[in-house]
């Protein structure tokens with residue numbers, strides 16, 4: 001991967017300058033980017049490169065900025081601006097998802113088996129989980145308490161070997177899923193509450209997330225329940 005991801009160090013980055021390494025069809029590859037590429041259930045950022053609309057940013061073998069029209073050539077210097085409203089909502093949603101997963105695991109022993117974050121609402125699939133109204137009210141209360149506590153959220157990079165000592169016990173199974181090629185792990189810490197490896201963008205304090213409203217639950221079969229939520 002030729003592109004340095006600036007969001008790994010700064011979830012609040014809104015602008016950056018970069019050099020075009022490759023320009024082809026409808027996309028460019030840059031030496032670095034402040035755009036978050038679609039991954040891990042978090043949608044891509046959108047925004048502009050020198051006034052040209054960035055429709056989507058994808059991450060497969062390379063990080064590609066998909067453009068409305070591509071007028072760039074190799075070695076051009078570009079200025080990127082991120083749609084901050086959308087990014088910040090995704091930061092809030094992603095931190096919310098970490099809180100929710102941890103609460104449900106601790107209290108109801110259900111594991112998060114999938115999630116899709118969005119702008120208006122997000123969803124999380126939990127297994128095994130069959131909540132009634134009382135349980136949903138209880139989760140909402142616990143979640144909102146963590147918002148009121150205004151816990152600091154920090155990011156740090158640790159060596160693969162150190163990760164097990166650093167992360168919360170509830171997240172230890174993640175280590176087995178970590179590809180062997182990854183030598184350094186980025187850990188998101190919600191102070192005195194949760195530590196988990198994650199490459200997404202996050203708020204700096206839980207008070208920024210806002211209160212949760214669980215909109216619906218859906219039985220997905222095989223003891224999986226999908227919770228859909230919004231933030232107020």
Ligand SMILES: [Zn+2]
Nearest residue numbers: 094198199200
């Ligand atoms: Zn995450």
